[in-house]
Every structure is written in C-alpha cells, then in structure tokens.
Amino acid sequence: MILSPNRSHFGGSCATARTSALATLRGQIERIETAEAAHHRDCVALGHPEADRALQGGLARAAIHEVFCEGRQGTAATGFVMGLAGRVSARRPLLWVRQDFSEVETGALSMSGLAELGLDPRRVVMVRAADVETALRTSADALACDALGAVVLELWGETKQFDLVASRKLTLAAQASGVTGLLLRMAAQPLPSTAETRWMLRAAHSPPGSVWNAWGAPRFDAELLRNRHGPCGRWIMEWKCDECLFSEPSAYSQPVAAAPAHRPDQAVLRRRAG
Secondary structure, three states, X not given: OOHHHHHHHHHHHHHHHHHHHHHHHHHHHHHHHHHHHHHHHOEEOOOOHHHHHHOOOOEEOOOEEEEEEOOOOHHHHHHHHHXXXXXXXOOOOEXXXXXXXXXXXXXXXXXXXXXXXXXXXXXXXXXXXXXXXHHHHHHHHHHOOOOOOEEXXXXXXXXXXXXXXXXXXXXXXXXXXXXXXXXXXXXOOOOOOOOOEEEEEEEOOOOOOOOOOOOOOOEEEEEEEEEOOOOOEEEEEEXXXXXXXXXXXXXXXXXXXXXXXXXXXXXXXXXXXX
C-alpha cells in the first residue's frame, strides 16, 4: 500500500514529462514550419519561367545562395551574381565584400559595367577584407543590417574558415534581418552548407547585336545544383539590361544574303553553254 502511491506518482511524473517534451517538440516544429513557410513566400521572380518554376516562384529572400564557376568563368559568375543582386535588392544598397587580393586574380569591379547591366553603381558599397575571417565577420554584421538589400561575399579558393558553422551563422543573420546573402566562390569546390540554392555558372554565347551595337545581350549557362524547395535544372538565361531581369534566350534570325535583283535567264545561260 505504501509502494502503490509512489509508483502511481512516479508514473504520473514520467507521463507529465513526456507530455511536456512532446508539447515542446511540437511547438518547435510548428515554429520551424511557420518560419519556413514565411521564408518561402518571400521570394522574387528572376524572370526566366523555367527557373522560377523550379524555385517555386523565384529566388528566396532572407537566405544564402551560392554561386560557383569553373575555370576561367569568373566574369560570367560575377555578372550572374550582379543580376541576382539587382533582382533581390529592391533598389536598396548593396554591400560587396571581397578579399583585398581579388583584384589581382580577377580584376576590379567595373562601375560602368554595372551601369551597362542596368544597375545603379551609386548603391554599391565595396569592402576589401584583409583575410577570410574579416570577410566572414563583415558579411555577418552586414547581413544583420536590415537597411541593405543584399550582401555579396566573394571568396577566392578553398577556405577552411568557411565551414558549416560559418554558413549557418550567415543564414541565421539573413533570416533575422530579411537581407539576402549571395556567396560568390571563385576557384573552389562546393562543400556542405546551409545555402538555399547552389549554382554553377558558365558563359553562354550572346546573340549578334545590331550594326550600331557590337555587344549582344549577356547570356549565362546557369546550372542549379541544389534547391532546397524544388527540382534542379540547367538553363540558358539571358539578362535584359533595360528590364533588369533574366529571360529565356531571345530567338533571332541568321542573316541571309540577298538574291541579285537582275539575273540572266537560265535558258539563256544554257544556250550559251551549249
């Protein structure tokens, strides 16, 4: 009779603890699902129908996106990142963080080039970091500032400092502020991270321009390697500088030589030949 109440009390304590633990877990799952749903809805269409369909409406804001390139495709990857930044920044300032030796490897960013792409160079703030740690710390602080539209972190080569913990820190800062982070990785291989999407960029042939314009519209061979909320894919994406959006490649007709206006009759030619 003495043990029975104790057993009942002990069993009741365990049941209460289990109920409390389950309630806590349900609450955590609900908060995660709610945050995911809210985060997933906050996206911006890139303009390319198939890419937007794979991304469930467009590129997610308040998240981290990685852009890699192969070999000497740094210019294409940089242009693609500029296009993404232009889409997600919504006319707010853009902070670009790069290592100080990047100009030796890839050259300096061209403000006139930004203007030709349809972006306002006056909204771009450049930060040169002495090392990877400084670049990561600066990017995390910038992502916490909700006055910015986007933060681009450009890292060169394989870096041990940018691990899963550092990636998670950047993601949490982006989710808290609503600022989008774009990681431009030069001469590096993809590693596990918390990025929402991961892209591999290559240059694509531009269509021929008019007589007065030697340059065609920028085209990118964009391969979506990772997509947390949809399928992956690979597309040729053309950047529309005037509209500041991506689109499907525009069709153009090949030039055909005009036929001579005055040609001798074929019968006359045959008689002369005979």
